Amino acid sequence: MNGQYASLLIALPLISAFFVPLIKGAGKKAVKYYLVLITALQTGIAAWVFQQVYTSGKPIIVMAGAWRPPVGINLYIGHFAALFVFIVALVSFLMAVFSVRAIQVEPIDKYAMLFLLLMLGATGMIATGDIFNLFVFMEITAISAYALTAYNKTGEAAEASLKYIVLGGIGSSFFLIGIALIYGSLGTLNMAQIAQLAGGMNATVAQVGLALIVFGLAVEAELFPLNAWAPDAYQAAPHPITAMFSAFVVKAGIYAMARLLYLMQAVGSWHSVLKLLVVLATLTVIVAELAALRQKNVKRMIAYSSIAQIGLIALAFALGTQSGVDAAVFHMVNHAIVKGMLFLAVGYVAMSLGGAELENFRGLGKRMPLMAFGISVGAVATVGIPLFNIFWSKIRIILATLDVGYTWAAVLVLTASVVEAVYYFRLLHVIWFQGEGTKTDENIAIGLMVLFLATLVIVIGIYPDYAWNIAQKAGADIFNVADYIKNVPLMGVGA
Amino acid sequence: MNALAAVGEALVLIGTFFYFLSALGLIRMPDVYNRMQTATKSATLGSLGVIVGVGIWALGTDFGSAAWLTKTIVIAVFLLLTNPISAHALIRAAYKSGIPLWEGSVMDKYREHMEAKAKAAEAPEVETPEETPKEGGEE
């Protein structure tokens, strides 16, 4: 099949979302199962694309409207995008299954549409090869995230959404100013062509533009101190959505940041931007871990933990080395799995036991052993215990950091990891060794999903090679800008 | 420059002058009711002048066509129809939101009418301008 069919990754969620109003008469259940079906289909397409890209070793360049870049907008589904689009689809599928149980608040049809469009937005952000198109997909992601954050319609949900909107709005506005500067200077929006021409850009414009773009994306990527919206949004959003936020929405943001950063390598102030990012990323890790330390709401605690892990990824990206990028990508994969599982299990517990307060987790080991197991595996993995997947990526990030000479960053990040261990193990103690309870029924589908993800965590922990090879290829996709430029069939406008 | 252009330009000049008058009224009049008295009319007439003036003026240029005139007339008629409606809606909003008449006002037949009507319907709730204004005097 023709590679252009990868555009189905965009077309399918869209057309399916538009189709929902026409089938909403069939009832709530039907809409939920429809959601499961579509995400499964999307996963299938993503798997096909993944297989195509990884067997051929060449990226798929989707050219919308048959226009060759830079005249038209192209999607660049390279090793990274193929991998992450698949993760986006897979996590969405799992969360669609979770939604069948987890979402009772009406209107389900609207939920389904927003869900699909959130998935679409992240997919687009990851796949696009055009900087303004990136903005559009970022807004698709953000606005559906705003809506989904407030979906429960409680005061807290609306409050969280408001914070997200205000900060996201400022971020996107300045991102757009950045685009305006870059476009004004280069006359093109195509990322490959920007990379090609970046070296010859007016130095001030490049500096300000790059700074603004990084700033705008850093809001979405939850970098300190631009991440104040995130804990609230994570806490207030419906459980499946929180999992999606952590597993891929924020990742799309951080990927976009990394991608643009590396594409604009030739810009004069590149290294000082990186330095700034190292500082921000390190602060992100520290502040988030400290904030999680005495958190009484488990969902919020894990949200902070997620932010900290994102900080770690950002740190790795900010190193500016091949090994850093590889480690970052590997960590993204691992973190997506782990946090997906954690939010899934915690969400299910909160849903069954009436809230995510720490109190509710007492005796969970006896009441819901499967969820307790999932949470434990997630916790242990996040802390970075060997034989669990995150160990491998975390150690790589640390080694890469030290390799560049940022010893202080490594020290601070590891210190923060100690804090992380403390709160996670306190949680484990509450779950397993405090309180009593009798076993309650655990939903089979959700139990299976938790088991599946836990297995993945351990399998990658014991045999990381497969995942690592993929991550390396995906990392090279981001790092090797020359290949990126070469792979996009620029038609030579203006050149 | 031909006659059409001259007429058109004259109209435009008059129109912009009325724009100016309109805004001046907005400044000089003591309260919102009287500001509307002066502003709405002048702005509408000003638009009429400017817009139709452009339509006629264009006919007198080398690029102009009949379409210029017909289009400008559509716009002008639209404004002629909608501006007084806006003004009416706004003055009603002012009154109903409790903004009192200027202290020099000599009568308020509308309040009398509404009170009588309310009495007739025995409905106690009637908004009166005596109420302290909701939005008055802030900032």
Add this chain to the structure above:
Amino acid sequence: MGEASKISRYLYTVIVLFLIWLLLTASLDPQELGFGLILSLIVAAFTYEIFTTSGLANLHPKRVAYAIAYVPYFLWAMIMANLDVAYRVLHPKRPIRPGIVHCKTVLNSDVGKLALANSITLTPGTITLDVDDDNYFIHWIWVPDEALTEKEEEHVKAASANITAPFEKFLKVIFG
């Protein structure tokens, strides 16, 4: 005057819309004409019910003639109004004596009342504050002495003579 037949109302709407289309495009290109007609037919189908009650009757020649005659009359009144405004705005003492007065109208049709209200708003020193049945409440920037009477009937008479009556002779014919 009762409600006209649906077909009459629909056709009237289509005609009006198509005329507007012609003015908008000012083109005799058959593509534009054809498409304009189609659009007029479609839009009219959705809107004719709210657009008109009297239908094609509106196109009675007498009405059209009066309508055409009304235009210069009204414009003149409007220009006068604006000169009045100019006087009050530019006069250093700001000569105003505002108040809300009460008028009555003889017009029956809604469109007629609208036209009257708009005409009042655009002419000397008056803005229509509210229309309640046949009662008009007008904010008047210079309430004349004869309207300052206590007696309701005299007041209405004086105000109506000043404000509504001049327009009604045209509008009565045009809109019924």
Add this chain to the structure above:
Amino acid sequence: MINELLIIIFAPLVAGVIAWALDIKGLRELIGIVGAAVPLAYLAKLYPTVISETVDYSLTISGFTLQFQLNTMTWYFATVASLVGIAMAFGMASTSKSSYDWLFALMSFTGVVGVFLSQDFISFFLLWELMTFASFMMVLRRNRHESLKYFVLSVIGAYAMLIAIGILYAKTGALDFESIRQAMYIDASLGTMSTRETVLVFALFLTAFGVKAGAVPLHVWAPGAYSETDQSYTTFFSGALSKAGAYGFLLLYILMGYKLYATLGTFHGHLTFAYIIAWMGAITVVVASFLAVLQEDIRKLFAYSSVGQVGYILLAFGVGSTLGLAGGLFHVLSHAVFKGLFWLVTAAIILQTGKTQFKDMGGLARKMPFTFAMGLIAVLSLAGIPPLAGFASKWLIYEAAIQAHMPLVAGAIFLGSGLAFAYVVRFLYSVWFGQRPSDLEDVKEAPLPLLIAMAILAIPNLVFGVAPGLVTEYLNKILGGEVVGGDYYRLVTPTGTYNALLVTIALVIGIAIAGLVYLYGARVRKIPVTNTYQSGNPVTEEFNLSIRRNFYRPLAEALEFWLKYSWDRFYERLAGLTEDFADSLRQAFYNGNVQSYSWYLAIVLLILALWGVL
């Protein structure tokens, strides 16, 4: 065919996972014991090979090359650990009823053996973390606070190591020991790694290994952690796992010794870096022994005692001579067997009586004669009484210290021995002799598996005590020369000779005489142990001294000034401050007001702007 080294390392873990997953009583214990026995069996099988050559295995995982090697040194450490491990497994068969315990106990077994066999820093760190995590989980179940204290310190240690590894990696581009060793050797003359970096790496490793070894002031986790877990597991925890720390110091010598020497030079004729280690050890010995004396809880006593004994090992390594290394290595073995035995005895006492305080015990010798006998062996070995293993190793260490002209260090050994005598006497008397509290009348001998476990560790105490040459001969192979001379029964060093056989014969005669006196001689008068008088007045509760309660209170009062300063309290305070700071930070930064949050954005923009303008 799976590689033998992998089997040695991972057999316990696999057995643990199976035992945990099946969770069938009986089968669980069986699988556990078998799993724990596998490493020892394979190590025994490979002994002949190791003597002549190394056994290597490497695998590439996740882009890292993990290397394992069995050589004379690693074989020694792995075997000591496996010996203690099998004893632990037998002990746990009696004391633990939980598959959770089996999983993590055996996981830590894997970790420890793996750490010893690793030849590169990735596998070293991986297994180190695994070992730490597993032992932490063993404590977490019983006591959250103590476990976290342990874990936090351990993780700080581990991360210190990781940073050191990272710096070495950044400098040398290598992660395997051999390349790093060579690179460091060359760098000693090149000096590309600055003094600051070298000192940093040294300090980081010192922290990392010091924590695990329980060196003062990083020891504070040990008393709690050793106490608050299954006591059979503590056998392994204290007997084998803490040796990983000692092993780390040895590794430091191997990898960076020359570089450290080149960078730091010497101090009063001693290698500076070794001197630091020696003093760390000496201080640990003294402080921990004092604290051990003051404990009222049997577990705490042995916990501090363990800390002190590992101090001997550090001290020995710190002497810096090959004799010191030999002594230290020997003490690795003897500490493992006698302290392991102690913990098994403790486990038996606690299992059978349910008590942990000295004040609640007494007269158990008759109720648990076998356990008593085992306890006696342990006491003699620990107190350094010939002809048990403990004496042989301490004697070597003492000889080494004297030879290296470190009188203060030697003094610390002496002081430590004295204090050790003080606390073992108390243990001996208050638990085994004297009047038995009435609620202990029904106490029975410990169950069979536990007795087997004790026997497993008692035998080496005796064998290596009577024939220390068995060990020193092997140590000579490790150290590559005739460090300790003599034969099986006789140790000869440049300054002295110790004949274990002679001592044994003398002792056997002595015991025989004493036994006769005991059987036919003195009659013991029974008095209530609490009914004591002081200068004719009944003692108050606050000053009620007996061998079972506050026996060494006067010592505590004498040391009052020093006891005020507790590292433990210091760390607790620090942790408390950190948590309070975290709270304030959280409340202040995430204050809930979206306008404040917008200000954060504005401030970042401002920073970007200034950074652009300036």
Add this chain to the structure above:
Amino acid sequence: MISVYYFGAISLILIGLYAVLVKKNVLKMLIGLSIMETGVNLLLVSVGYISGRSAPILSEGIGPNQAVDPIPQALVLTAIVIGVATTAMALSVAMIIYERYGTLNVEEIRRLRG
């Protein structure tokens, strides 16, 4: 010398941001956001403007070399729609907040914190 359009655009952006940073009322903050977006859009159009050229509609005698850059105008159309969408979302969120909390004062809308 900075052009008046740039100046206006930056001014709008700053005024909008000022409202977000200073105004206590959520609605005023949202208005600030909209002003900011307007400023950004103006900036985008200004960046694409070319002196002496006309709108990029190639009729009425305008050729390819007499028109300004069409891209920024296309982008602005998109940006405006996105702005409208954001505003609509924000308004409905504000409506819920007002319903639940009875206030639109940002200092009182802070149940989620810490």
Add this chain to the structure above:
Amino acid sequence: MLKRALAIITLLIIGYWLAQGLAGVPFGEDRMLVGQYYLDHVKEQTGAVNAVTAVVVNYRGFDTLGEVTVLFIASTGVGALLWRRKKERTAKTEGSIVLTTGTRLLVPFVMLFGAYIFIHGHLTPGGGFPGGATIATAFLLLYMAFIVYEIPHKAFEKVEGAVGMTYVIVGLIGLAIGGYFLYDWIWQDWQWGAENIGRLFSGGFIPVIYTIIGLKVGTELSGIIDNMVKEEVSE
């Protein structure tokens, strides 16, 4: 007040910084690269006279699809957030006869004009978005004038969905026929309107898509308005 002063200082510095950046992009200069290509080729490649439209719908049609999606999200999101089991108009008073009658007269014209705008998108500066917004204004006026007026929102939702699907399907037909998503098969393959440039029936699939967008935007904005002027009533 300190906060205001700080804000002003902060903003002035940020403003200065932005101005500095913009100084590198001098106003009014021709720096077109891709833009010039569009101007040079728009007529032959897309059949549109309005280059902006060609960019919006054709060259950068992918953005526009996203833009449509954004609005759809907003409409869906507003619908989701303001969803109540039963809702009613909140208005207490009807508009006066002036407003109601004015609205009656204006609505047909406004709708026609909205359609005019999006139909002529490839020729004039309008297009689907302003056209749709204009149509939505007609509904807004109805809401403002009459307190009982309600749009048929169920039907509107279906229209919204259906036209959205149509947009994607038009794109997918392009994929099937020309091998590329959003490929303008009407212009590129069928060459419809090639002799017609500048007249109504030209511009490839631009008028088709703009009609879709116009309808979609119109129904979506109306739906948003509908949601916002209603409040929950207890059953």
Add this chain to the structure above:
Amino acid sequence: MIGINIYLALIAIATLLSMYRVFRGPTTVDRLVAVDIMTTITAGLMVLFALYYQRMIFLDVALVYAILAFGGVIAFARYMEGGL
């Protein structure tokens, strides 16, 4: 086009004066009235621009603008009087 500067100046002054009223108020309706006047003036300005740039197509823009502005003003007015 001799007068273009005069027209623009007059319009600019008018806009500034209206702007003053928008910021000054004091009532919301005052601001709305001022906004209404500004939109009317802006529509006229757009028509003028159409002539200036000789592009008839801008007339459509002006009309769209007038329609949207009218809708907006009515909406606010109705909101103020509680009819929304």
